Amino acid sequence: MIMKIKDRKTGKIIKEEEDSASIIKFLYHSLLGRIVLKFIFSRIYFSKLLSIYYKSALSKKKIRDFVKKYDMDKSLLNKDFKSFDNFFKRKEDVVINREGFVATASGKIRVFKIGEDNGLYLGDKKLRIMIKENVYNIDKLLKEPLPEWAKGGYLLLYRLSLCDYHRYIYPVNGVFVRRRSIAGRLESVRRDAAYWRAFAENKREVEYWHTAFGDIIHMEIGAMLVGHIHNNRKRSFKRGDEKGYFSYGGSSIVEIVGKGIEIDGDILKNSERGFETKIKIGERIGYGSNKAT
Incomplete structure (x- = not known):
């Protein structure tokens, strides 16, 4: 791909x-x-x-x-x-935007709209993704039903290449609700590999948060050669706090946000046109839909 x-x-x-x-x-x-x-x-x-x-x-x-x-x-x-x-796994100085919803990691991002039918959309076009003769959906990614609050929101897909900074942060103030570990293999998440299949079958760590922007699901996805996902275990957190880092290898992060967050228009437009957007950790990528955050 x-x-x-x-x-x-x-x-x-x-x-x-x-x-x-x-x-x-x-x-x-x-x-x-x-x-x-x-x-x-x-x-x-x-x-x-x-x-x-x-x-x-x-x-x-x-x-x-x-x-x-x-x-x-x-x-x-x-x-x-x-x-x-x-x-x-070195630590670098990270500049955090003082307002809005910020990028969790440095790398390439693509954003999909989540329909009321749980489908993924780019603009008005619904994606039909087949994996082993089955239609891929978000439930397969989560290994449980998608919460109602996520419908009408967005799925954010961060792809980290080997040369990207492999530490990641919390994108907004919030509190931890629960976490799950999903066992799996370590497929490549490169664009020419089994892109979506990796997200259905790879090892991943999932956390659910209550935040100033509404509920969020955050997920780290291990990829080929990534033996470990190292996470801090915070009960509450602030925008810019370090959440963790990946060991060597290409990796991905998925975040599912509800209607309380609007993603910046340039990123949405790039995604609809088939582009990934290269971003830097801590920069603003969205804002609270009530315009006050």
Whole structure:
């Protein structure tokens, strides 16, 4: 599934550098590759074994090539990271917009309208997503029925590439209600892989919140090579508080919001036109629908 990316800051269409694109093509587009994927790469034990290397001092040599490949801030090379894992989960200064509903993570975002029929829409067009000859819906993502309050709201899909900052924050003030862990595999969430199937079958952590913008469902989705999702366990939180981080690998975050939140028009327009919007953690992406928040 190939989508274009629009940089929100510049308005330009950008091309994303794909890491190990040839390997991903082999895994998803050949019989042998799919066998290897099923029995090795998508298993949690494989990610855990790989994490042993990334946490070792031997992995430090990977940092320089990684920074160069993704044209990252060269000042990162001057810091004394003990391992590649230490580099990947680094903490950076995050600027939080003082008002509105802010971006939970840095990466690429796409937004879908949730219909009264529980379907996902881009503008007036309803998506029909088939997975293993079954129609995909939000209930399959949650593994339980979608709450009534979510109908008429939005589903926000954040896609984090390897070069993105892999820590994430709370987007608004609120309180924790409950959480669930959903066991699963670790499929890739790359655009040319089994995009929606991954969200139906991957390991994920789900939290339900009461917030200043109404109820929200927040979900971290583990992807290939992501052995761990590390979450803080806050009973109450403020906009910009750190919620957690991912271990090495591409990852995704899904948020389901109700009618109390309106998403900024440029992001909605980009989504309807088939674009992901490149955003930065902490920037405003929406506002309270009562215009007061």
